[in-house]
Amino acid sequence: xxxxxxxxxxxxxxxxxxxxxxxxxxxxxxxxxxxxxxxxxxxxxxxxxxxxxxxxxxxxxxxxxxxxxxxxxxxxxxxxxxxxxxxxxxxxxxxxxxxxxxxxxxxxxxxxxxxxxxxxxxxxxxxxxxxxxxxxxxxxxxxxxxxxxxxxxxxxxxxxxxxxxxxxxxxxxxxxxxxxxxxxxxxxxxxxxxxxxxxxxxxxxxxxxxxxxxxxxxxxxxxxxxxxxxxxxxxxxxxxxxxxxxxxxxxxxxxxxxxxxxxxxxxxxxxxxxxxxxxxxxxxxxxxxxxxxxxxxxxxxxxxxxxxxxxxxxxxxxxxxxxxxxxxxxxxxxxxx
Ligand code: SAM
Ligand code: DTB
Ligand code: SF4
Numbered sequence: 001x002x003x004x005x006x007x008x009x010x011x012x013x014x015x016x017x018x019x020x021x022x023x024x025x026x027x028x029x030x031x032x033x034x035x036x037x038x039x040x041x042x043x044x045x046x047x048x049x050x051x052x053x054x055x056x057x058x059x060x061x062x063x064x065x066x067x068x069x070x071x072x073x074x075x076x077x078x079x080x081x082x083x084x085x086x087x088x089x090x091x092x093x094x095x096x097x098x099x100x101x102x103x104x105x106x107x108x109x110x111x112x113x114x115x116x117x118x119x120x121x122x123x124x125x126x127x128x129x130x131x132x133x134x135x136x137x138x139x140x141x142x143x144x145x146x147x148x149x150x151x152x153x154x155x156x157x158x159x160x161x162x163x164x165x166x167x168x169x170x171x172x173x174x175x176x177x178x179x180x181x182x183x184x185x186x187x188x189x190x191x192x193x194x195x196x197x198x199x200x201x202x203x204x205x206x207x208x209x210x211x212x213x214x215x216x217x218x219x220x221x222x223x224x225x226x227x228x229x230x231x232x233x234x235x236x237x238x239x240x241x242x243x244x245x246x247x248x249x250x251x252x253x254x255x256x257x258x259x260x261x262x263x264x265x266x267x268x269x270x271x272x273x274x275x276x277x278x279x280x281x282x283x284x285x286x287x288x289x290x291x292x293x294x295x296x297x298x299x300x301x302x303x304x305x306x307x308x309x310x311x312x313x314x315x316x317x318x319x320x321x322x323x324x325x326x327x328x329x330x331x332x333x334x335x336x337x
Contacts, residue, residue, distance in 0.1 A: 233278025
């Protein structure tokens, strides 16, 4: 029975997770964790539906930031060909092809610390035209300055992707040119502008389990929780510092990646959890376990931003083998998002 002496707001307050609770979830036997995750998943979503987002790098390489995992940082010698901001027409043509292939959301990524005002005009035009195709729109442009999120919202932007990437205690070992606090600041601007938040992170960077638990804790305790939570497995790009560290220290156990997906599902029950970078390396069996753990979104298309992704034909075949289907736009079962 509810304690009627408590104010309504306190009764309705959302659960805040603790690090101890998340560490306890990580410590569960794998089958018990999967059972919990699948039960939560079924209570909130069609268990066999997967949302498909296609990525396009609209401005590639030469980024001022020093993110230790990233092929596009000017601080690392990865041999990546730099490209200026694409023309609107080229972006629209790629978005049309993505829609024809079955994607429902189109995500445009730029290798910027943040957009300059002169570039934002071109991006808002891309958002307008992609939205007019009947696709959901998403951009990931780095840190935003006051007023920029509102301009994107006015253009019809549905989602802004800006990842916490790792727990605050580990952030300084991954990036030094901006802070974890800077990320939270941009996320607040996106939320205040009324744009849906897409925010997740990367695992497999040589972090401890406690750091993985800390990342999921920080994501789950965002209030409101992000509508979309991409969980990336580090893609080891030659020439990036983190690839070299992980190459000598050894890869993360893929079951630990599946556990991370399951814990994201349990702690963020109404969010779309996206099985993001690293699908090629995980293979089909591990991807199937990720879907069982509650992943219900993927990046769909032969390329992520600069690295590979499974072919559309391979994904279609995998979906057929697993009896999965594509989630239609606005296909969520729970109200509010
Ligand atoms: N510059 C913007 C930013 O930092 O937010 C947008 C682009 S950035 C490439 C988007 C996200 O891609 C990063 O936050 C990170 O989570 C992910 N990512 C980048 N390189 C990756 C890699 N090698 N492996 C896994 N995830 C990666
Ligand atoms: C996210 O969390 N993962 C995507 C998207 N958001 C922008 C990017 C993955 C990039 C993987 C490395 C690359 O292709 O450059
Ligand atoms: Fe730049 Fe984003 Fe890559 Fe960091 S992750 S180097 S900000 S493109």
